[in-house]
Amino acid sequence: MNPTDRRTFLQHTAGTMAAISLLPALESMAAIQLEGPLRIAVVGTGRQGRAILAELQKFNGLEIVALCDSDESRLRSGLRRAQGAEGFATHAELLEKAPDLAAVFVATPTHLHRRIAEDCLAAGKHVYCEAPLAASVDDCQAIVRAARDTDTVFQTGLQSRSNPIYQLARTFVRTDAVRDLVSLRAQYHRKTTWRTPAPDPSQEQARNWRLNPDVSIGLAGEFGTHQFDAVNWFVNDYPVEVRGAGSIRLHNDGRKIADTVQCTLSYNKGLQLQYEATIANSFQGRFELFCGSMAAVKLSWTAGWMFKEADAPTQGWEVYAMRERFHSDDGITLIADATQLAAQGKLKEGIGLPNPPLYYAIEDFLRSVTQGKPVVCTAEEGLRAAVIGILANQAVITGDTITIDRSLFKAE
Amino acid sequence: MIVRLATHAMRTRFELVLAGEDEVHLRAVGEAAIDEIQECDRRLSLFRTDSLLSHINAHAASEWVRLDEDTFELFSTCQRVHAESGSAFDVTVAPLMQAWGFHGERGDTTAAREAVGMEAVLLDNDRCAIRFARDDIRIDMGAVGKGHALDLAGTVLRDHTVTCALLHGGTSTILAIGAPPGESGWRASVGRDDGGPVAVLRDEALSVSGSHGRVIETDGKRIGHVLDPRNGEPADGAALAAVIAPSAGLADAWSTALLVLADAQPAAHVGLTAIVTSGSRPPDSRLAAGPRRDQFEFQTTLAATRNKETA
Numbered sequence: 001m002n003p004t005d006r007r008t009f010l011q012h013t014a015g016t017m018a019a020i021s022l023l024p025a026l027e028s029m030a031a032i033q034l035e036g037p038l039r040i041a042v043v044g045t046g047r048q049g050r051a052i053l054a055e056l057q058k059f060n061g062l063e064i065v066a067l068c069d070s071d072e073s074r075l076r077s078g079l080r081r082a083q084g085a086e087g088f089a090t091h092a093e094l095l096e097k098a099p100d101l102a103a104v105f106v107a108t109p110t111h112l113h114r115r116i117a118e119d120c121l122a123a124g125k126h127v128y129c130e131a132p133l134a135a136s137v138d139d140c141q142a143i144v145r146a147a148r149d150t151d152t153v154f155q156t157g158l159q160s161r162s163n164p165i166y167q168l169a170r171t172f173v174r175t176d177a178v179r180d181l182v183s184l185r186a187q188y189h190r191k192t193t194w195r196t197p198a199p200d201p202s203q204e205q206a207r208n209w210r211l212n213p214d215v216s217i218g219l220a221g222e223f224g225t226h227q228f229d230a231v232n233w234f235v236n237d238y239p240v241e242v243r244g245a246g247s248i249r250l251h252n253d254g255r256k257i258a259d260t261v262q263c264t265l266s267y268n269k270g271l272q273l274q275y276e277a278t279i280a281n282s283f284q285g286r287f288e289l290f291c292g293s294m295a296a297v298k299l300s301w302t303a304g305w306m307f308k309e310a311d312a313p314t315q316g317w318e319v320y321a322m323r324e325r326f327h328s329d330d331g332i333t334l335i336a337d338a339t340q341l342a343a344q345g346k347l348k349e350g351i352g353l354p355n356p357p358l359y360y361a362i363e364d365f366l367r368s369v370t371q372g373k374p375v376v377c378t379a380e381e382g383l384r385a386a387v388i389g390i391l392a393n394q395a396v397i398t399g400d401t402i403t404i405d406r407s408l409f410k411a412e
Numbered sequence: 413m414i415v416r417l418a419t420h421a422m423r424t425r426f427e428l429v430l431a432g433e434d435e436v437h438l439r440a441v442g443e444a445a446i447d448e449i450q451e452c453d454r455r456l457s458l459f460r461t462d463s464l465l466s467h468i469n470a471h472a473a474s475e476w477v478r479l480d481e482d483t484f485e486l487f488s489t490c491q492r493v494h495a496e497s498g499s500a501f502d503v504t505v506a507p508l509m510q511a512w513g514f515h516g517e518r519g520d521t522t523a524a525r526e527a528v529g530m531e532a533v534l535l536d537n538d539r540c541a542i543r544f545a546r547d548d549i550r551i552d553m554g555a556v557g558k559g560h561a562l563d564l565a566g567t568v569l570r571d572h573t574v575t576c577a578l579l580h581g582g583t584s585t586i587l588a589i590g591a592p593p594g595e596s597g598w599r600a601s602v603g604r605d606d607g608g609p610v611a612v613l614r615d616e617a618l619s620v621s622g623s624h625g626r627v628i629e630t631d632g633k634r635i636g637h638v639l640d641p642r643n644g645e646p647a648d649g650a651a652l653a654a655v656i657a658p659s660a661g662l663a664d665a666w667s668t669a670l671l672v673l674a675d676a677q678p679a680a681h682v683g684l685t686a687i688v689t690s691g692s693r694p695p696d697s698r699l700a701a702g703p704r705r706d707q708f709e710f711q712t713t714l715a716a717t718r719n720k721e722t723a
């Protein structure tokens with residue numbers, strides 16, 4: 001098929017493709033039925049650990065039997081969200097004393113993931129590990145090796161891959177609706193000091209690991225890793241180099257970690273991702289923007305829109321579409337299950353996911369554990385995303401352009 | 413050193429004023445408290461499809477839904493106030509709010525009234541879980557959400573040794589921690605008029621419900637957002653109800669109940685201090701009820717005091 005024929009073919013089929021692409025979401029929306037009880041533990045009961053606990057409570061057939069945190073007040077806070085669970089100060093104690101544990105969720109500070117993940121895998125547990133996978137390339141590679149050496153499931157917590165809105169949007173970017181990608185943009189904006197208070201001064205440093213240059217991978221690593229992964233997944237490629245800059249724009253409190261960073265990630269054939277993260281301003285929050293020659297797709301975690309060019313062909317499914325006005329642009333709201341909801345006259349009710357994206361990532365993990373479904377985000381994919389985040393942080397610190405060495409993606 | 417922080421949540425603006433010595437510490441603690449408010453919004457919002465409340469409303473009629481301890485305790489408080497207020501407070505008013513047009517298009521208010529009933533909300537203490545006995549039950553936590561969020565934020569502040577702070581959600585619910593230096597408590601005006609009473613708060617909460625709050629116009633009439641769950645009609649017997657309670661969630665629940673009842677005595681019977689005004693005359697101390705009525709300072713009293721001091 002020559003290029004013209006291919007384009008004509010895609011133009012004719014894009015409408016059908018879009019409609020079909022809405023259907024797979026139906027399966028993921030159906031509640032998983034666990035035969036259970038599946039015995040679960042969560043290591044790390046800070047903010048993310050508690051969010052995991054809240055979502056785990058929604059699944060029938062699993063039992064949260066153990067929680068672990070070296071910080072006593074956090075452990076207490078976690079235990080208020082998991083009635084009947086036993087608390088432990090160390091993961092070693094948890095693995096030794098919590099019987100018949102099937103799976104462990106790791107939600108500790110990033111630089112502590114490796115040892116816990118390795119020990120849980122060695123003990124034969126299924127592991128869901130939060131992203132970034134680790135704070136150094138060595139640690140990421142070690143986790144990949146440990147996951148490879150066991151028969152248990154290992155899922156990296158890069159949630160975009162399980163998010164129904166991102167899954168739906170990817171079909172538009174991967175088919176001809178967006179056409180040739182011309183630019184990529186992403187940002188993470190939030191106004192916060194990124195400081196965590198400690199009830200006791202002795203815990204101050206441990207709680208504020210994000211501000212410790214010895215272990216932190218900065219905004220580019222902690223936030224960027226998730227967004228770089230979403231972009232890489234959408235474009236089906238990885239950047240070849242990254243350059244960065246960063247500075248302290250607001251939080252002049254003695255910290256060394258930049259509160260505002262910009263990165264440019266270059267892909268093959270000249271495509272570039274412009275990335276900005278700041279904790280000094282919250283305007284427009286988090287988003288990823290994919291601009292193509294026929295449409296732009298904007299994703300903001302729990303919502304997504306497509307903005308069509310005037311010369312883009314009209315698709316049959318657009319009669320169903322809900323639209324939102326953004327200044328001078330009309331955005332078509334991307335709704336998972338849109339075809340079915342439109343048929344039921346309930347399209348408006350479909351705006352907004354019934355659960356947070358974290359729920360779907362956990363659900364995917366449980367499907368892999370109980371039904372043998374392929375892992376949606378493997379340790380290897382977690383390694384690749386983390387390597388790019390870690391190198392982007394290095395580029396921010398040094399101001400250099402850093403080549404992304406593909407050999408780092410391997411864990412021999 | 414005073415640190416102010418603010419956030420938008422629950423369709424209103426929350427503000428925190430913290431006093432202390434270490435600005436960096438105060439700001440970090442304040443942000444942790446704001447995180448609690450945001451998390452509470454994510455759990456209890458009726459308008460977020462992915463909230464825990466939406467999950468409860470969608471599933472509790474067919475299965476027990478497990479809760480965290482904080483949310484379970486909140487539902488227990490709601491049940492208790494429902495019983496103590498003679499059903500004047502009821503979080504199952506969501507169908508009524510919808511039918512009256514507060515959440516979009518109007519619907520059948522008669523049918524919606526039949527769907528209201530806290531008795532059909534079952535709580536299992538052992539399982540820390542909730543279930544509905546009927547499939548038409550829908551919960552709206554709008555009457556207690558702000559107070560609950562402030563209580564959780566207040567716990568964070570106290571856990572991190574903040575001893576002097578004032579928190580409010582939309583200015584209608586206030587939580588006071590300690591008192592400003594040299595003062596007996598934080599002073600908060602009740603009502604929109606300059607002549608309204610002033611509440612003096614120290615380690616307690618104040619909630620004010622008023623018929624002047626969120627209103628909609630229907631059939632040429634302006635109606636307030638507080639509905640009487642017993643008859644399905646807008647509560648119009650009182651202009652304002654204010655309650656001082658140990659927690660903001662409790663104050664919120666009771667101020668809603670008292671606006672419906674147009675009477676302060678039921679709150680006084682459970683040991684709370686309250687005032688209910690009808691709007692037909694300036695509020696004075698005779699409208700206050702409860703064990704610590706002197707916590708409300710009235711303009712007439714203040715004027716008399718000032719006159720006495722001048723003399």
